[in-house]
Amino acid sequence: MKKLVIATASFAAIAAMTLAGCSARTDTGTGTGDEAAAGFAADATIGVALPDKTSENWVLAGQLFTDDLTAAGFTPDVQYAPASNTVAEQQNQITSMVTNGAKVIIIGAKDGAQLSAQVEAAHDAGATVIAYDRLILNTEAVDYYLAFDNFKVGQLQGQALLDGLKAKFPDKTSYNIELFSGSPDDNNAGVFFNGAMDVLQPKIDDGTLVVVSGQTEVAQTATQGWLAANAQSRMDTLLAANYQGTDLDGVLSPNDTLARAIIESVRSAGKPIPVVTGQDSEVESVKSIVAGEQYMTIYKDTRSLVAAAVDMVKELQAGKEVSEINDTKSYDNGVKVVPSYLLAPVVVTKDNAKDAYANNPDLLAAAGGS
Amino acid sequence: MSDTTPTTGTESVEKAPFRFRDLGKMFGGSQSSGRQFGILGALVVIIVLFEILTKGKTLDPNNLINIVNGNAYVLILAVGMVMVIVAGHIDLSVGSVAAFVGIVVAQSMYVWHWPWPLAMVLGLVVGAIVGAWQGWWVAYVGVPAFIVTLAGMLFFRGANQFVGNSTSIPVPREFTFIGGGFLPDFGPDFGFSNPTLILGLLAAVAVIWQERRLRSNQRKMGAVSAPVWVSVVKVVVLLLVVIGATYLFASGRVGTSYPIAGIILAVLVLGYSFLTNNTTIGRHIYAVGGNWRAAELSGVNIRRVNFFVMANMSVIAAVAGMLWIARSVASGPGDGVGWELDAIAAVFIGGAAVSGGIGTIVGSIIGGLVIAVLNNGLQLLSVGADRVQMIKGLVLLVAVGIDVYSKRQGKPSIIGLLTRGRRTGVDETPVPAAPVGTQTPTPSQGGAQETARPQDLTPEG
Structure with missing residues (x-):
């Protein structure tokens, strides 16, 4: 008798899992549709996908994004790619951000030529894509480029x-x-x-x-x-x-x-x-x-670059046009010229x-x- | 043979009492199958866990599609790697070979403007040449595969950067369907992806047909069949999984279906499962891996087997490399770094033995999925890449650790442990039907019986 109970229970558990899968879809089904381009929730998830931590700049940028986006009321999802199999993991991180419903995804690409499929999926799901520091190539789906000149x-x-x-x-x-x-x-x-x-x-x-x-x-x-x-x-x-x-x-x-x-x-x-x-x-x-x-x-100054990115996110959240664009002809990614905001670098001796x-x-x- | 055996069929149906232990027969009944049952359980636990933690995002259709597309290349590599490991070798070159094939295929389309079908053929041919080269060194010269493929890892990494000038080469859009594409929708609109529904139906029919065939074969050969209720439960469970998966994959965002990369993976899994279970060369791989001297004395041409597994691995690496560049829409200099280790990890989590002779394709796929779902779930929870790698490392160690421990105990798995404990307590009289993993006096003796038995899981599970 006891055995029967165990068998039934294990069977029920597997069946429940399948059913849980069914119901889960109806929950998220409404959220995955395309939202209107005009603005989004003030506490929306903002994805930040950064490459592996090969320089201090990226480490600092990650901290600043987490702090500044949190301070601005958003929910930051900041992820670094690992040092091995970097491109593949960055692709997975970006798709996960889309699943998490990120409204803006800021990407410091490991290899700007190998992200077009993921960026397009993000764009299709209604997210705005900002290329941070490194341009993303061969795709229409990059909305803005933000970098030093x-x-x-x-x-x-x-x-x-x-x-x-x-x-x-x-x-x-x-x-x-x-x-x-x-x-x-x-x-x-x-x-x-x-x-x-x-x-x-x-x-x-x-x-x-x-x-x-x-x-x-x-x-x-x-x-x-x-x-x-x-x-x-x-x-x-x-x-x-x-x-x-x-x-x-x-x-x-x-x-x-x-x-x-x-x-x-x-x-x-x-x-x-x-x-x-x-x-x-x-x-x-x-x-x-x-x-x-x-x-x-x-x-x-990584601080000013991150600050510019966060300002962009704020404008997008309010449904406004992004105001700080100072170059609309230099950065051709192979498919389109990406509207860019370029900051001036400083020589230090x-x-x-x-x-x-x-x-x-x-x-x-x-x-x-x- | 069959006419001399007693009437086992009817006996097991009528007399066999209802025993939980029989559930172990659901997926074969040998030790390695029991272990696979364990790892399958682990996969289910991980899925349920992340489904709860991510508030339903894990089993979201689009996320499932991401998991398949994002891991198909590693799972495909695992299909080849399990055969290499079963034969007692290792292949460290797969990542570099995939990258080399990728850059050649990308170059052929982007620079030489070849049509994509021709480029794919070129990729397979390059993979076959690379494989024949490595297979020759392993099988006929006798250099250990570890060394040959370590050399290959270096050589083909360099070859990738030499061909591509260390830059990324984009691939044309029409090629990308194999890595990130979907089946075109057709017919009336039910709110689901019709091709996915058809695939699901095919899988469901296959599940039922496979179980019927298994039982009829067992009857024909006079082998012991599991009780009928076990078969029924098994088929019902598998059908539920198939239906659930079909429903989820069919209800993704418009324009999606079960991904083409997943179909390629499924075809490879089915084809190679058949090869390893039902063909002479397939059984020879296990024989060579289990005890190559005995295999040689039994008339197995071990050179041919070794050549085959090594050459085959590189062809599979070529497929994985092409899938990858299709997903990434470009071939880059960093492609494939670390893939060999991901594939090897999947194979070992899936129950293969380091010493060779043991391991199954389906088990390796499940092992790969454990890593894939874990990776995906942790990323959905925004866990950093550093901690994700630490967790993956621990999972590998624990999975293999449990395997080693349970073998030393002569116990197949946690489930086996459970049933065995119960059996000694009850002290049943022996039944004609051979119970799961009958008393194995010495742990080492398990080898021969542990080799994979014909499997009947569908890859969609």
């Missing part, structure tokens, strides 16, 4: 490299440099590099700058995954192959993490530290700049570090201010 970043890096070389070696007429670019699966990497080459190429052509290794193509200079280890080993190789008897005067590095790896490589090769550019204002690099090692970095970080206590402390 990355071509400008590259130009500033290129110019700073020239300025730094002139300042450090006043009596030289030609300088030996090497070039590094970012990860080839990041759309920005090429933009940075092209921006820098916009300034550097004329100087390479007239002989002021000499790339001793001859590696000037994006593919040759790429740093897969923005990984410090890859930049360091490439620098090791370049030094061993090309700089046994000559001096290395300058290195174009696309960001701080790579800049520090490059400096580390030069140091372990027993060479004097060249003029190295950077970007992102990471704490370690700010210290390095103040100590006279890394030459410069770019300050892209040893000379202006304290001024530039005046509004950021952590960086100000790293720069030696109080």
